[in-house]
Amino acid sequence: MPTLYSFKQKDVLCSALGKYVKRASRESIKARGRFTIALSGGSLPSQLAQGIVEDESIEWDKWFVFFADERAVPLNDHDSNYRLAEDALFSKVPIPRDQIFAIDQNFLNDTQELADVYEKDLVRVFAAKETVKIPAFDCMLLGVGPDGHTCSLFPNHELLRENIAWVSPIEDSPKPPPRRITLTLTVVTHAHNIAFVAAGQSKQDILVKVLETPDEGLPASLVNQMGGDRVTWFVDDEASKLTVFPKKEFKL
Numbered sequence: 459m460p461t462l463y464s465f466k467q468k469d470v471l472c473s474a475l476g477k478y479v480k481r482a483s484r485e486s487i488k489a490r491g492r493f494t495i496a497l498s499g500g501s502l503p504s505q506l507a508q509g510i511v512e513d514e515s516i517e518w519d520k521w522f523v524f525f526a527d528e529r530a531v532p533l534n535d536h537d538s539n540y541r542l543a544e545d546a547l548f549s550k551v552p553i554p555r556d557q558i559f560a561i562d563q564n565f566l567n568d569t570q571e572l573a574d575v576y577e578k579d580l581v582r583v584f585a586a587k588e589t590v591k592i593p594a595f596d597c598m599l600l601g602v603g604p605d606g607h608t609c610s611l612f613p614n615h616e617l618l619r620e621n622i623a624w625v626s627p628i629e630d631s632p633k634p635p636p637r638r639i640t641l642t643l644t645v646v647t648h649a650h651n652i653a654f655v656a657a658g659q660s661k662q663d664i665l666v667k668v669l670e671t672p673d674e675g676l677p678a679s680l681v682n683q684m685g686g687d688r689v690t691w692f693v694d695d696e697a698s699k700l701t702v703f704p705k706k707e708f709k710l
């Protein structure tokens with residue numbers, strides 16, 4: 459069963475998220491010598507950055523950073539998830555640049571090629587598909603939209619059934635911009651640690667649906683169900699106001 463932590467203040471939420479990521483980083487480096495993390499866009503990069511940028515104990519040189527989803531736009535575009543992470547995090551911490559995996563700007567006009575080239579980056583870091591059937595990220599950081607989407611996996615979309623590709627293109631995202639790439643549900647749910655972050659009133663109804671009525675088949679519910687006790691929710695009291703899902707006290 460997933461764990462739900464709810465915090466009165468957003469800065470406390472961010473610092474708890476930071477502690478969770480720092481622990482995942484420490485344990486992964488101890489066990490496997492590196493830390494592989496996939497970041498979402500939206501509000502997540504700044505929430506994460508608030509909790510970790512000032513920490514001097516993090517072994518940034520062991521971090522390998524991917525994007526859980528990305529929009530098919532230039533990296534300096536306001537819609538780019540990379541740009542959000544660059545501004546909030548990468549510009550402030552010494553993660554080696556060749557260990558930050560952005561989409562290849564040469565393929566913005568062809569989302570299938572964009573996804574295939576991005577998948578090759580995963581293959582280089584996690585080993586060939588013949589050896590590793592599904593890459594296991596150490597940490598997957600996710601947001602959830604009011605419609606239940608997570609990454610660029612949208613409700614009732616055929617992409618939810620993709621079980622071969624690690625990275626897929628999407629040309630009809632209901633949330634703009636429409637052209638994107640995303641890690642597939644199989645990859646997202648295979649991670650060692652999966653955290654959702656949701657704050658504010660706009661997330662109240664979707665938290666009730668995802669946490670209390672998992673049978674609706676929403677993308678975030680599917681991640682929640684498939685990830686089970688590897689899933690942790692970091693939310694604020696505003697977002698969790700309507701859910702009766704049991705909350706735990708945060709201790710790390």
Ligand SMILES: O=C1O[C@H](COP(=O)(O)O)[C@@H](O)[C@H](O)[C@H]1O
Nearest residue numbers: 498499500501600601602603609
């Ligand atoms: O379009 C997207 O939206 C989701 C949710 O964003 P949030 O700001 O409501 O948390 C985000 O996780 C995803 O990466 C992004 O491309």
